[in-house]
Amino acid sequence: MTSARQLYLYIVKNITVYPQKEAQAIAFMLLEHYMRLRNIDVLVDRPIPENSTQPDWDGIIKRLNNNEPVQHIIGSTEFCGLEFRVSSAVLIPRPETEELVQMVTRDYAEPDKNISILDIGTGSGCIAIVLARFLPHVSVHAWDVSDEALEVAKENARQLIADVTFAKQDMLNVTFPLPGNIVQFDCLVSNPPYVTYSEAESMRPNVLRFEPHEALFVEDSDPLLFYKAIADFGVHHLKQHGKCYVEINEHFGAETKEVFEERNYKNVEILRDINGKDRFVRAIWA
Template sequence: MYLKEIKSIFKKELQSLYPKEEIDSFFFLLIEHYLGLQRFILVVQPELVITKEEEQPLFEALSRLKNQEPVQYIIGETFFKELRFKVNQHTLIPRPETEELVNWILNDLSDTPKKTRLLDIGTGSGCIAISLAHYLPQANVSAVDISKKALHIAQENATHNGVEINFFQQDILTAKQADYSYDIIVSNPPYVRELEKAEMHKNVLQYEPESALFVSDKNPLLFYEAIVEFATKNLAEGGSLYFEINQYLPEVTKQLLLTKGFTQVELRKDILGNFRMLKAMR
């Protein structure tokens, strides 16, 4: 079959679910992943024919896309800070706003010569910890998660990206004193309230791990409270705490930090103009 015919089938089958630009993006990702073809291939070879064997994974992926499964889970990987990360149903798919959080930390540490100790709480795929370790090779980076399966993926990602991370299984809700203090603690904890599910797409609700996303409407700051309490014991004097936050709860999250004695609490907007990040000093 002509590759251009398969592209037309993708458009026809998916047009009721996704914008044209997103369908094109899916198609190009898939032909690169399964066939090793670049996105401009149809420009230079418009009559390119692929075999039945080569067609099969594309049509299998199409079927999964029609069920609104994220393309990152279909191909099993994604990019974050220009690094390749394996992802599956045990890990969240890294978001652009999380890259912005990492950029904030990297900018703050750009002139820091010492060997900084960093801790990523709720590491998931390891995208935050691994990116920090990659771009701050002198740093000592640790990461914790409650999920053994997520930690297994994170370790694979660390190995693939050539960085050393100290991974630990830990429930932050019961964590106490650490073995040593950290200069930086960062976390993108669960923060989406149950009431916000109505705003979310099926591909998130049905496929991404609920435990990494949702919190009770009655206690939406559950994980922030636990991490702040942990930070009061394990963040070095003058150290910094960074959070990704719920865009609907910036002020109450900020107040939590102030109440616990943190200073220089700063909220920052993401590229879309929503308050999605917070930094505080101990």
């Protein structure tokens, strides 16, 4: 292939496991990552210099057709305008989670030297790192139960120059004293496991085969397990009028809201994502 458009069309044509629009988006990601070719370069059919070093496109396409996520192939993904390393040890950040981060940044935009935020189940560190970058006046802490995930998160924080305090902690079995000896937080934020195993059959192979199940799934018998644990933790470790933000399963909006109301949180709200689905709950500990 001697031009950007020829290469783009070749990649799109040979990606067979995705609908065309997704194949096109993946092709643009690959061209940007490996060749520094932008969408406009494809549109104007920019020539590719003869001495350009190109990856093994057929090998990459084979991996894609084996349902390996493109983010794993290139090793990173964009989240809130920042580039995050990802691996099979962490979830690939989703656009919906960007909306969760935006809620927190809006609510804590006013400078206050004493604000502390805890990200529960940090994974790649995307939530905590973006909050630390966008809210430099806030003290950000992040927990995860996985050593492998914490290594990815710490590397992302180093690369993105974000001041986050990471610690290994299991929200379902919190050990004391808390990391850093912090007793109370102003804000809890979490995108916990919330997909039930009965929903797995409708999920794509690229998720089921390549993303960590412990970060995705909960038992059908107790789908609100993590929300109960987070809400209970907040009862004892949120400051007065502290806020809790969680991403939720769209099928359990009312039930998740009830978890917080039963524990005497106030102003509990179900908020919808950009697609109009129940996706977040925000609550205030009063």
